[in-house]
């Protein structure tokens with residue numbers, strides 16, 4: 001791809017993104033009337049930069065190749081993450097440092113949901129809304145990336161799912177497939193958001209909170225308009241709605257697409273990945289509830305309610321809260337953080353390694369044990385009824401090990417800035433899995449850790465969201481050849 | 483394998499092991515004259531139990547099959563670990579609990595080197611000697627297991643090295659190959675020990691310390707006759723000798739065998755695994771020394787000396803100490819613990835995942851990045867000049883992921899007993915990698931953690947030493963069929 005074409009795409013992205021600054025401007029005007037000018041300035045800067053990049057290169061059109069998807073995905077999150085930081089910088093009273101503003105923006109757009117801000121309740125309404133919307137936009141991006149782009153690129157074995165995508169599959173051209181698929185996916189995404197919004201509203205949230213939380217729920221984002229997160233509402237109904245929509249959003253949107261097109265809910269029960277996720281979450285919830293009861297951390301109905309909510313919200317990498325789960329005893333917080341490494345189904349808005357990869361790794365592990373006993377036997381690894389080709393298994397392994405390798409490197413990096421092990425471990429795990437909450441010094445918010453650590457976490461969010469290889473590929477000379 | 487044959491082998495193992503209680507009895511008599519009776523009783527119990535198992539089944543001979551190697555290896559460490567605990571139980575003044583005694587014995591025999599004892603300097607000489615000898619025996623066991631048995635069984639891709647073993651390779655019978663190989667390996671092992679002993683002695687250790695430390699050095703064990711470990715001697719010469727012999731023992735004994743048979747030291751420079759290990763340790767040492775200097779933790783010559791020694795002893799999973807490295811700043815202790823996961827070369831006495839597997843995983847990771855750019859290219863992964871077959875790559879991946887999975891499960895288990903994250907993380911990593919030292923509450927010794935945690939660590943040591951799959955296989959129904 002030529003530099004001019006990159007600039008043209010960048011310009012287009014920025015101009016589109018500038019439009020997303022209009023709603024928060026309106027919200028600002030409608031409420032206290034503060035901050036509309038900050039959003040206006042951010043809008044102007046983004047639009048003008050976009051136009052300056054786009055206009056001189058608007059005729060640099062060429063059919064995009066599949067491979068160009070790597071670069072577009074990386075640009076989408078990097079550049080929008082940077083420009084998305086502008087309103088946080090301009091906002092007067094909190095006046096976040098550039099590092100903090102970029103952290104907050106990336107955290108929103110990658111649907112991580114870690115925050116450097118305390119006193120979210122006291123933020124201007126416009127900024128409260130903007131944070132939630134960032135997550136929703138990030139979710140929109142990831143749905144298309146995960147369902148339409150990554151499988152075609154074959155990242156970490158995701159070509160397994162390639163057959164489920166509508167559109168001209170064998171075609172090496174990116175645009176027709178993406179536009180068609182994206183439209184279908186966004187309808188589903190919008191419909192889910194609207195339903196979630198309605199449910200929250202009926203359950204008692206005001207329209208502002210209902211909209212904001214529907215944004216961050218379907219995006220598996222975890223941002224809230226309150227410091228106390230979902231716990232603010234203290235409503236079992238709202239928690240139940242939240243759990244249901246987290247579960248739906250944790251499943252593959254290509255599965256939703258199929259189920260919707262064929263009007264067949266059985267699809268969900270037949271999908272090995274969705275089944276594994278539900279079984280896994282059920283088991284985790286049982287362990288959590290049992291431990292809460294056993295240790296008398298929370299008893300009876302409270303234990304049940306907190307146990308289910310926190311398990312689902314952490315294990316699906318959403319990251320809402322109804323209680324200080326980081327103070328839970330023994331291995332519980334660690335257990336939920338480990339579960340977040342498993343994460344959601346592929347093609348969802350959630351983070352983590354993805355359920356399908358974990359299934360493959362477990363099955364391959366079992367096969368290896370059998371192969372030790374019967375060295376000459378040919379044992380196929382199957383997902384559902386499909387035999388998994390070796391090339392896909394290898395892609396999954398490398399994804400897994402590179403994921404963990406980068407995790408360890410970034411963990412060491414954060415520790416080298418002087419952060420203790422518990423804080424560093426949880427914050428890198430949280431960022432890489434696009435989860436949000438942390439333990440130790442970042443149990444409340446991420447404001448207190450050194451700036452270099454924050455930048456490493458921003459990188460971790462980006463790597464996690466882009467399934468690592470999208471970023472790594474850009475650093476190989478081979479990518480830029482031809 | 484029939485039950486009677488298992489009992490016969492067990493009996494033989496125990497009778498042989500009982501002989502190893504003779505030297506510590508003599509040492510006890512020669513020194514203070516205490517504890518010789520404890521060793522005598524342990525000797526008697528072990529011998530008689532062995533005889534009771536062996537005699538009724540002595541005619542249950544059948545040619546051992548390759549597969550039986552799994553069971554024999556597991557029995558060797560489990561049963562000897564249990565009977566090896568007897569002297570610790572009988573010893574009067576310290577009177578370890580059964581849990582502590584078993585922990586100490588397994589820690590010795592698996593060459594882990596974690597200890598529950600404080601005041602090692604004040605132990606009876608006989609017990610001091612016995613602990614060192616346990617490590618040496620464990621090292622003898624692991625050399626044969628790692629070079630002669632595991633590659634034949636194909637655990638975690640170790641069949642890569644099958645061709646380097648002398649003996650009838652394609653034969654499915656276990657005994658002839660093992661006896662021939664074992665003899666050659668033990669000569670090398672004994673020669674190394676003797677040389678190390680002499681060097682320590684010349685450098686100023688008394689003969690007792692020299693022998694004891696040569697035992698635990700060539701076994702990559704880490705036990706010492708002093709609480710202050712190698713730091714007790716405060717001698718750069720002794721530290722240098724120690725580093726050299728740790729490095730030698732961290733390399734494959736089948737490489738030593740080839741180099742010795744062909745009288746060609748170039749072998750070491752041509753071996754990709756040995757080269758990687760040396761480069762890796764050199765890089766680590768540089769980082770460590772640099773950080774020590776930069777943070778003024780240790781300056782000048784001290785920083786150099788401490789940096790090299792602690793890096794080599796932790797990264798090779800030996801676990802000696804010359805300074806309280808667990809108090810080093812930032813990411814340093816964690817970095818060295820992570821390096822211990824890489825561990826030593828396959829076929830050495832050291833622990834960890836093993837260098838060859840890490841090389842394969844890194845190369846496969848790089849291949850995957852290239853494959854994303856050129857989806858149809860066939861890219862072979864090579865070690866030296868040899869193309870690695872896919873089946874081996876898969877075995878390595880599964881080893882890696884099952885290793886990490888078990889690590890996380892045991893970590894959660896230890897944390898569930900109430901141990902904090904830093905202590906739990908380091909102790910499970912230390913046990914699984916057969917390293918020894920820990921951080922947090924186990925920075926000094928392992929006496930203070932709850933008993934259930936100690937048992938999990940014993941399991942971790944065993945799993946690590948037996949390369950995990952040896953144990954896992956025994957829990958499959960398929961193994962016991964036919």
Ligand SMILES: [K+]
Pocket residue numbers: 111112113220221222317318319434435436
């Ligand atoms: K999240």
Ligand SMILES: [K+]
Pocket residue numbers: 593594595702703704799800801916917918
């Ligand atoms: K050791």
